[in-house]
Amino acid sequence: MAAAYSQALALDARYNAYRTPNNPQFRTLYIRRRSQLLRESAKKENDPTARKDYIKIRASLLSQRYGAPALSEQSSMRSRTVSIRSMNKSNIASLESLDLVGRSKMERSSSRHLGFDGSAGPVPTSVAEASRAMGGDKSIGENYAFAGMHHIFDQHKAAVTSVKFAHDDKSRLACSSLDSQISICQIVPPPATVICVLDGHKKGVTVDFVWSLSNDSILSTSLDGTTRLWDVASGSCLRLMQDPGGAMVLCCSFQPLNNNIFVTGNADQKVHVHNLSTGKVIKGGSAKVLGRVLCLCFDATGHLLWTGDDHGFIFSFLFDVASGKLTKAKRITVCEGSPVTCMSARMWISREARDPSLLANCGVNALCLFKIATEDGSLQLKRTFPIKQQREAVRSTFCPLMSFRQGACVVTGSEDCSVYFFDIEREQKQCLNKLQGHSAPVLDVCFNYDESMLASCDSQGLVIVWKRELKGV
Template sequence: MGGEMIMDHTVRKQYLRLRGQLLQQRYGVPADQISESPDIFKLQSSSYLTAGHGEVVPTKQAEASRAIVGGNTIAENYAFVGVHHIFDQHTDAVTMIKFGNNDRSRLCCASLDGLVSVCDVASSPPKVLFILHGHEKGVTVKVSFLNSILHAGNSSGMVAVLNISTGIYPRGGSSKVGGKILSLTFDAAGRLLWCGNDKGTIVSFLFELGSGRLSKCRRISVSEGCGITCLSFRAWISREARDPSVLVNCAANTICLFRVRDKEGSLVLRRKFIIHHQKYLVRSTFCPIMSFRQGACVVTGSEDSCVYFLDIEREGRPAIVNKLQGHASPVLGVTFNYDESLLATSDCHGLVIVWKREKR
């Protein structure tokens, strides 16, 4: 048994070394910027990282946003010149990754191996800060924008609310959705919550901030029997006008953009895009900076091992503006840091690649 474990570890190190060489040839990743698995049994921490999405409010006076974005096209803005680092601390699929809120360097990774890791991508070299133990199965979590409320969904189809400051589940703060909950998101105010399950259904809830009570509102069927693997809310799609929207990954080979129609969370389909997605927990995200460029971009994983950048406002032309190839298995998680200087992507083999964008 011990010999088999040593052999598996040796094979994995050889695979990672070969993969690094291939990526170095294609993207120019330095040979010393590849992290091997640390001795996770020596890492102990009771801390955990929480993060939420920031909001961008476009105005003509927002000179800082204009300076960050520049005057380039969508394709030029999302041109990547190389791989910043490769992390390999997980032994199973990394299903969710997230940079900290307003943080360029801290990256949280959740894996089906039951571990949650936190990495520092800005250190020299980038490193794994600590690994959290204790989980046995995958859990979907979402933290409110104010970092005060945690919504959790599980494989039993139950959604629940937890007050982070007190650790208390408030009375009336749970509800049965049905199926297995795969994804969660809520609006900027933290009053509307959407849950997606493995049956192809999205359910909206009203959340009372004072009492913590959840009230079920609307049920939206996207594609019967096809899992809703990711939900993302954005109040502003572009610089033109406020347009609350929800981005949806559905395991029917589609990624959909819905408009939020009313205060009860009803959704109306705006656009649908075709990607490779039928089996895995593929995720997507709105790009953080959108206020002063033509078009609006999202990035999504795919089961063809590629990362796609889509212009969701491009009419009459192909929506794909860029594609990254570097993974050897389906790409699941995608996340930008807040200034879009780095993009992290994860796959079914447990690899996390941090990509660096071309300097403007």
């Protein structure tokens, strides 16, 4: 199976020189993200025939789009594929070897410095020139040296509950607010401006809204007991869906493998799986937990769903992608009596942080990092980071790009009006950076896809877009 994924990445590397010829940085980013997606899906893929068919179809589409590569490039691809196959015969357990496929000549020549530990794949060493080059040859602290403000938005009249950049799009940012509106902002090119306002909810938009994978629609939930699907281009409401019991809808999430299915959590302690086309709850797609459902999180494969509630519990569910059926699996006590306000999952974060992980904000002045211990979603606490959170629905996020540096970064809001960057691999001095500019509790943070900008919002309705410090570049 690893050979099939290696061939898929090798195929992309073969055509990578043709993508955006005037933007080599994007081509490097494309291969890095491609490797990341292949590794995440590899853990659940069991059909090698499907992978071979996929490779054939992708090769045909790439040939139609970019034409056939030169013979030398084809020979290079074959040699790389054979190399990966031979590595698989040596029982290398991790798909970390995929990174060796799409590198430049410099990266391939320096890959000999990567060592294997027998189970977890290659790790960076002090002489890993390839890893340092892919990471910009900077430390993790330098890479997350956000400092200057790119723009400040103040169009909302109440707390901005969440901010989210569109997928793979550094220019569009959406903001939800308790004033019942969602605004869509254009960040670049300057001047930054509000380009659209989604107005229709009767009460505040709660902490969760989500962009569709294609960025053409947004799904939002509200205290008015409805979920709405919006057309981003026109700003119109495409579908209005009422909660089955009329309860306040507090969170939502698209199913990662099928955007025609979405999940909501409400104030009546219930989770519902909906069919977007019909607006109806799927049979077998409802479950009850112990508290009000404040946040939802899928794993990358879409087969695991976690819910966090205001009683301090996280529940894991097995999700049947074909039928939409939920099966309750595990209950994890995080901070009994205090809310779990945000969760995000990553199959891996960097070469040092290689455990599947779940990040959770808890109302006990802590940001918690868990290891996903079993296939049914059981969690083991790995580390906590001190922040101020007791009353507000504070949120956090993993850095979106896989890290080729030593260390791995997470970012969170805090009730002390600050934004914190933490290195989850450090035992001491974990705080990499602290941004101060808000005058109210920071409720949410979000990177754009290439980590060049970071947005944060607060309980007074202010949104700040921070830009990366470029000094020394």
